[in-house]
């Protein structure tokens with residue numbers, strides 16, 4: 192069978208634009224029953240170009256409806272990444288209490304100035320919407336934050352800081368983060384900066400996010416700062432690091448245990464796969480259900496413009512629920528796919544304890560469609576050995592992931608996953624994340640959607656997300672033979688279905 196690009200590569204339940212280029216998620220907000228997703232978009236080509244904000248909406252974060260383009264480039268420049276908030280008290284005066292305005296802040300990137308060799312090419316502009324994000328009016332006094340003579344000065348992320356009762360905004364400035372506050376979303380005061388000599392600095396800092404989170408199981412909270420960086424990710428290219436600390440309304444200071452973790456590890460990452468970048472969280476949600484929800488761009492600047500799709504390029508990760516966990520005095524952010532995915536389960540196959548003594552096919556295409564599936568299991572009796580799980584097809588395409596307990600790392604291996612020719616370094620190396628603590632049990636969750644794998648280990652405290660391009664759909668899910676016997680317990684295979 193000859194597969195069309197749509198059949199083979201268009202994800203079933205990860206957002207992709209109908210046509211054209213997409214990168215970062217932007218302007219995420221929740222309002223009146225809808226989750227809004229805007230995104231860096233160039234509708235006229237499948238590579239990056241003059242940036243627009245595309246728009247899509249969803250009631251459950253899984254099924255998305257594309258809406259008309261929300262923001263177009265104008266005489267002041269391209270519309271780079273940014274955020275949106277619901278101005279419930281109409282502090283901006285753009286709307287009314289009865290119809291609160293949605294206010295977006297984005298970066299203007301001026302290509303004319305750039306061509307002329309100027310440094311101050313990026314500034315921050317705002318726009319507002321009085322019809323739930325469908326159409327927008329740009330503020331006539333833009334920019335609201337001028338460029339202080341920094342080449343990289345972008346990606347404003349606003350939040351209502353309910354602890355200090357202020358609008359807060361973080362911005363990537365060179366390779367540090369600037370913090371700003373405002374009363375009316377129009378005039379912004381620079382409070383402080385963060386990041387010099389802290390964390391990973393292998394590339395420019397981009398797309399920050401900053402928010403408080405309750406520590407799981409307590410009523411204490413800490414502030415979390417996300418910072419995307421390109422290049423310099425743990426497995427090459429783009430990736431997102433995070434920091435945990437305290438915020439007094441003006442200054443962010445790292446938690447002491449987190450500073451120790453940084454000394455040891457240099458940086459902590461929200462995802463150790465190569466395809467989760469520029470991710471940020473939804474605003475205006477905590478009032479609704481208390482969840483912290485995140486989505487990332489499921490690609491990498493190393494090869495995003497070369498992946499083998501023509502009609503559209505890139506998709507988003509599955510939206511994820513964040514929790515902040517404290518273990519042995521150390522903090523970590525943990526991730527799980529949004530619980531709404533459960534509503535799409537059309538069939539569940541459960542297996543009790545399996546003792547693995549030889550290479551074993553756990554499930555194949557006669558039972559399930561492996562191109563849309565959510566699998567969970569627990570491993571036990573793990574020894575000093577290598578545990579490899581693989582999805583494969585009859586062409587010999589295979590995507591592998593697992594745990595190397597000999598050399599102490601989790602991995603994804605896409606070396607033989609199908610089309611890898613479009614970028615030299617797409618699959619030369621496996622992706623790894625080292626672990627230090629030993630274990631003999633491990634919980635695993637893996638979500639597959641045609642061209643993507645998202646693996647959650649240890650209750651989501653270690654995540655790996657990658658894309659791959661098989662030449663026909665995957666047909667079997669199997670596990671290798673170890674040198675020692677081990678067990679797979681509580682295997683749950685959830686077939687997902689979308690119409």
Ligand code: FRU
Nearest residue numbers: 215231271272345397398469
């Ligand atoms: C991150 C990024 C942002 C910028 C946008 C431009 O991927 O480089 O810093 O605003 O993409 O499309």
